[in-house]
Amino acid sequence: MEKLYYRKRYLDSLETTVKEIVTSIGQVGLRLEEDIVFPGGGGQAADIASIAGNSNKIFDILSVREDEINGNLHYVDASSSAFNVGDRVSVNIDWKHREDNMHQHSGQHVLSGCFYKLFGRNTTGLHIGKTVSQLDIEGLFDDEMVAKIELYANEIIQQSIEVENYVSEDDNIVTRRKLPDTDNGIRILKIGDLDINACCGIHVYNTRDLRLIKIVRYYKNKNGTRFEYLVGKRAVDFVLKRESIFEKILKLYSCNEDTIINALMNEGLKKDELVLEKKYLENKLLPTISNELIGSGENIFDEVTLITKVFSSDKKWFIEDLAKYITENNRAIVLIANEKENNTEILLQCSKSISDEYPMINMGQLWKESSHLVRVKGGGSKFLAQGICEKTEDILVFFANIKSSIKNEK
Numbered sequence: 001m002e003k004l005y006y007r008k009r010y011l012d013s014l015e016t017t018v019k020e021i022v023t024s025i026g027q028v029g030l031r032l033e034e035d036i037v038f039p040g041g042g043g044q045a046a047d048i049a050s051i052a053g054n055s056n057k058i059f060d061i062l063s064v065r066e067d068e069i070n071g072n073l074h075y076v077d078a079s080s081s082a083f084n085v086g087d088r089v090s091v092n093i094d095w096k097h098r099e100d101n102m103h104q105h106s107g108q109h110v111l112s113g114c115f116y117k118l119f120g121r122n123t124t125g126l127h128i129g130k131t132v133s134q135l136d137i138e139g140l141f142d143d144e145m146v147a148k149i150e151l152y153a154n155e156i157i158q159q160s161i162e163v164e165n166y167v168s169e170d171d172n173i174v175t176r177r178k179l180p181d182t183d184n185g186i187r188i189l190k191i192g193d194l195d196i197n198a199c200c201g202i203h204v205y206n207t208r209d210l211r212l213i214k215i216v217r218y219y220k221n222k223n224g225t226r227f228e229y230l231v232g233k234r235a236v237d238f239v240l241k242r243e244s245i246f247e248k249i250l251k252l253y254s255c256n257e258d259t260i261i262n263a264l265m266n267e268g269l270k271k272d273e274l275v276l277e278k279k280y281l282e283n284k285l286l287p288t289i290s291n292e293l294i295g296s297g298e299n300i301f302d303e304v305t306l307i308t309k310v311f312s313s314d315k316k317w318f319i320e321d322l323a324k325y326i327t328e329n330n331r332a333i334v335l336i337a338n339e340k341e342n343n344t345e346i347l348l349q350c351s352k353s354i355s356d357e358y359p360m361i362n363m364g365q366l367w368k369e370s371s372h373l374v375r376v377k378g379g380g381s382k383f384l385a386q387g388i389c390e391k392t393e394d395i396l397v398f399f400a401n402i403k404s405s406i407k408n409e410k
């Protein structure tokens with residue numbers, strides 16, 4: 001039986017003859033005259049394939065048992081009468097799956113060759129994933145080194161280098177990695193002078209067939225670096241998707257590719273300014289305003305200050321921080337309103353020590369009790385109640401009622 005998948009690497013269907021049939025529990029194993037179904041190896045997944053006999057019924061090939069001497073057995077879920085020795089059968093493989101796996105696998109050889117040639121680094125691991133593949137390389141890398149690798153790998157594609165795959169009986173052949181110890185001939189993969197290695201996977205005929213290699217991510221892994229990469233359609237799809245996102249960003253900022261970086265840096269500076277402003281407000285203004293309000297507040301009982309204040313600020317967070325600061329640093333109850341264009345925000349907050357001492361002074365409860373008087377929405381807990389008021393003139397009524405309740409409930 002010839003392993004045609006090594007000689008005719010792009011053959012996705014084949015008419016051949018059943019040479020032998022082996023029956024197993026509920027399955028039959030078919031040995032064929034010629035074989036295009038790659039059983040997996042060298043880190044590359046097995047083919048997804050089907051077989052159809054005289055009845056034209058299509059059977060999925062469920063597994064392949066490798067047999068170097070007699071030829072591989074292809075197991076299908078069929079009765080022993082479905083196939084006979086000598087039958088002509090047609091075998092089909094899922095080409096998209098095979099091509100994608102060949103691309104990721106051959107792309108790995110190109111990348112490994114580039115890492116070795118540019119930086120003398122060896123490959124220590126490979127995982128060909130369903131969406132992205134991982135390649136482990138000795139040592140650490142930086143962005144500049146990775147950009148060089150990616151550029152070089154894509155130059156190799158442009159150079160259209162033949163990818164040779166043959167069995168060598170030459171024991172003295174010099175390969176990138178140590179050869180396995182075997183008496184059989186060794187299957188060699190050779191990409192010009194970039195890579196020569198022992199490998200039983202299936203590769204493309206020429207590096208140009210890979211179209212594009214993209215490194216999408218890299219990070220430190222144990223003592224080396226793990227690279228996530230895409231090849232062929234996966235790489236092209238990734239780049240097109242990125243491109244369409246980039247176009248949207250350009251439109252959003254009304255920029256072109258020459259001006260977008262500056263625009264984003266300016267955006268960053270503005271954000272930094274806002275952070276500085278927030279820090280200034282928190283560190284300088286909070287204590288000052290807090291002291292002023294405590295000074296002008298009403299001492300209602302046992303050194304408890306009641307503050308009633310209406311603000312008009314676009315910084316809701318500052319009002320909230322202020323109420324928190326006052327109640328944490330004083331024995332105080334604050335009734336604060338912040339007038340906005342449509343609704344006015346209301347905040348009632350009291351120091352925990354007051355609420356612990358006088359359980360009847362409960363912000364959520366006070367809100368509830370006064371809310372029937374005016375149009376307010378909201379509520380809260382023992383120490384903090386928040387909400388909105390539709391009519392600004394209602395606020396003073398609301399606050400006055402809460403104020404008299406506090407005095408009574410004490």
Ligand SMILES: [Zn+2]
Nearest residue numbers: 042189199201
């Ligand atoms: Zn290979």
